Amino acid sequence: MTGQFxxxxxxxxxxxLLRIVPIEQIRFHEAPETDRAARLVERLAEDRHxxxxxxxxPLQQAQGFLLIDGANRISAMRLLGYHCLPVQIIDxxxxxxxxxxxxxxxxRLPWPAxxxxxxxxxxxxxxxxxxxxxxxxxxxxxxxxxxxxxxxCAFIPASNxxxxxxxxxxxxxxxxxxxxxxxxxxxxxxxxxxxFYPDLAALVLFPAFEKSEIMQLVADHLKLPTGLxxxxxxxRVLRVNIQLDVLRSDLSLEDKNEWLEAFVRxxxxxxxxxxxxxxxxxxxx
Amino acid sequence: MPVQIPNQQQVIAELNKALGWELRAQAMYAHYAAxxxxxxxxxxxxxxxxxxxxxxxxxxxxxxxIATLGGExxxxxxxxxIAHSEDWKTMLExxxxxxxxxxxxxxxxxxxVESYPPFGHTIIHIMKDEMDAVVEVEALLGH
Numbered sequence: 434m435t436g437q438f439x440x441x442x443x444x445x446x447x448x449x450l451l452r453i454v455p456i457e458q459i460r461f462h463e464a465p466e467t468d469r470a471a472r473l474v475e476r477l478a479e480d481r482h483x484x485x486x487x488x489x490x491p492l493q494q495a496q497g498f499l500l501i502d503g504a505n506r507i508s509a510m511r512l513l514g515y516h517c518l519p520v521q522i523i524d525x526x527x528x529x530x531x532x533x534x535x536x537x538x539x540x541r542l543p544w545p546a547x548x549x550x551x552x553x554x555x556x557x558x559x560x561x562x563x564x565x566x567x568x569x570x571x572x573x574x575x576x577x578x579x580x581x582x583x584x585x586c587a588f589i590p591a592s593n594x595x596x597x598x599x600x601x602x603x604x605x606x607x608x609x610x611x612x613x614x615x616x617x618x619x620x621x622x623x624x625x626x627x628x629f630y631p632d633l634a635a636l637v638l639f640p641a642f643e644k645s646e647i648m649q650l651v652a653d654h655l656k657l658p659t660g661l662x663x664x665x666x667x668x669r670v671l672r673v674n675i676q677l678d679v680l681r682s683d684l685s686l687e688d689k690n691e692w693l694e695a696f697v698r699x700x701x702x703x704x705x706x707x708x709x710x711x712x713x714x715x716x717x718x
Numbered sequence: 719m720p721v722q723i724p725n726q727q728q729v730i731a732e733l734n735k736a737l738g739w740e741l742r743a744q745a746m747y748a749h750y751a752a753x754x755x756x757x758x759x760x761x762x763x764x765x766x767x768x769x770x771x772x773x774x775x776x777x778x779x780x781x782x783x784i785a786t787l788g789g790e791x792x793x794x795x796x797x798x799x800i801a802h803s804e805d806w807k808t809m810l811e812x813x814x815x816x817x818x819x820x821x822x823x824x825x826x827x828x829x830x831v832e833s834y835p836p837f838g839h840t841i842i843h844i845m846k847d848e849m850d851a852v853v854e855v856e857a858l859l860g861h
Binding site: 676678679681682683684688691692695696698699702 | 821825839842843845846849850852853854856857861
């Protein structure tokens with residue numbers, strides 16, 4: 434077969450590139466969550482199908498791939514003993530691919546005691562007005578901004594050093610990630626959030642990283658805590674549902690990719706592949 | 719008027735190899751299904767019978783392509799001997815070799831017929847079936 438094939442979709446969008454690659458070639462910019470990976474292990478072992486392929490991009494300065502999305506899926510596959518898995522390969526320089534941040538809505542956190550705890554962990558915490566929060570994040574003066582439900586706000590100054598900032602963010606999240614429940618959220622309106630999360634105690638906001646910083650993290654062997662970077666990926670492939678037995682088989686990697694190519698072509702021929710140009714809501718994620 | 723594609727005679731020759739291999743696979747699976755014993759008969763008999771049926775279906779599709787290309791389809795199976803065995807593991811090992819070889823044949827044919835999509839679609843389906851069969855037999859063998 435051709436080894437590089439693109440189908441032209443009716444929308445003229447180039448068809449996504451799917452490949453089976455060795456897991457060892459994929460490098461993380463986020464530390465996976467062991468709890469979520471463990472839950473996935475159970476599901477994958479039972480289903481024996483991988484629903485959504487992780488998303489990677491070729492590394493610029495080294496061989497292999499940078500993982501954009503799917504740290505827990507890859508960790509679960511590794512725990513199950515797989516050495517390779519299907520991924521969607523994207524162009525990280527695509528201007529339509531945007532990088533933002535998730536924020537954390539933390540429940541039942543006692544604000545004054547928490548601020549003291551942060552300082553005890555060696556983090557500088559400075560007061561700020563609610564109106565100034567957006568600004569210090571946008572200018573990257575802060576590596577995190579904090580706001581209680583009664584709108585008492587503070588920020589942790591950035592150091593202009595990526596390693597130090599990653600360390601500060603990791604220390605900050607460590608103070609609540611195991612002791613308090615929290616949710617990743619993409620909005621910052623406290624009143625709206627409280628409707629969904631009645632126990633909301635504090636909102637932790639993070640700045641948007643640059644793509645070049647993500648590449649730098651990997652080059653420096655640094656990892657952000659999981660669930661912080663939020664890649665908005667155009668043309669994300671969902672519901673591929675690939676059987677795991679193929680990945681486990683004795684077929685060579687080249688043959689596994691031949692199989693994947695045949696699988697994809699048949700799905701297209703049988704009109705099972707649909708492109709949605711508009712944003713969609715998925716109710717069984 | 720036969721459909722014309724590049725390297726017509728070479729394609730027909732390769733398709734005839736695949737057809738002969740399918741006819742051999744049919745005979746092999748039917749033979750093994752008859753010689754299964756004990757508990758393995760419960761699980762493997764239907765598997766072998768299904769594989770024989772699948773080979774019959776593949777042979778029909780390949781024969782149709784050969785006919786459309788104006789070629790003469792072979793009527794006898796590939797001469798590679800079918801090892802007689804009453805041991806289920808040996809049967810599966812022989813099945814694995816057969817499916818691997820079949821996948822290899824179709825892998826070779828696919829780029830030769832891709833310029834004519836109806837043939838390309840048929841061959842890619844068959845090739846994936848053969849690769850799925852390899853994976854399935856490997857799993858049955860506990861690889």
